[in-house]
Amino acid sequence: MEKQFKTLDDFLGTHFIYTYDNGWEYEWYAKNDHTVDYRIHGGMVAGRWVKDQEADIVMLTEGVYKITWTEPTGTDVALDFMPNEKKMHGTIFFPKWVEEHPEITVTFQNEHIDVMEEAREKYDTYPKLLVPEFATITYMGDAGQNNEDVIAEAPYKGMTDDIRTGKYYDSNYKRIKK
Numbered sequence: 001m002e003k004q005f006k007t008l009d010d011f012l013g014t015h016f017i018y019t020y021d022n023g024w025e026y027e028w029y030a031k032n033d034h035t036v037d038y039r040i041h042g043g044m045v046a047g048r049w050v051k052d053q054e055a056d057i058v059m060l061t062e063g064v065y066k067i068t069w070t071e072p073t074g075t076d077v078a079l080d081f082m083p084n085e086k087k088m089h090g091t092i093f094f095p096k097w098v099e100e101h102p103e104i105t106v107t108f109q110n111e112h113i114d115v116m117e118e119a120r121e122k123y124d125t126y127p128k129l130l131v132p133e134f135a136t137i138t139y140m141g142d143a144g145q146n147n148e149d150v151i152a153e154a155p156y157k158g159m160t161d162d163i164r165t166g167k168y169y170d171s172n173y174k175r176i177k178k
């Protein structure tokens with residue numbers, strides 16, 4: 001995808017894969033102007049995936065986008081995308097309990113919101129673990145807004161390579177089911 005990003009509309013509906021400088025690989029989709037989906041392929045909570053997370057999404061200046069949200073786990077996230085430079089910066093504010101029990105969050109969160117809410121009450125929040133990192137964008141796809149096929153199953157080993165090599169979505173950005 002070699003388009004130049006200028007407006008907020010250029011950004012909405014875009015699907016990204018990126019690797020943070022600490023080696024963590026994430027996949028993230030700007031589903032619409034207030035919703036994001038994501039899958040985590042590498043790092044402390046690899047295997048976690050989430051659909052329909054409400055988020056604030058704005059364009060700061062031409063081609064630069066800021067997304068912020070707070071999760072049912074108590075984790076807060078701030079992402080800054082500079083897609084024209086194939087770069088982004090993410091800051092994740094993990095509650096202490098996620099650092100100590102990451103495995104509780106490694107699931108399809110949508111089916112376990114009650115588990116996240118119970119854990120955030122039961123375990124410690126502070127001190128929080130701050131993870132601020134730049135990342136290199138390794139894939140951008142024009143999935144269109146509200147495409148439920150973009151993030152539709154758990155991450156598996158080799159998935160991001162399948163996506164990057166064009167084996168995962170068809171020409172209408174629908175999942176090629178295995």
Ligand SMILES: C=Cc1ccc(O)cc1
Pocket residue numbers: 026028038075077079090092
């Ligand atoms: C905790 C979620 C999360 C999603 C995307 C990203 O780049 C960082 C954190």
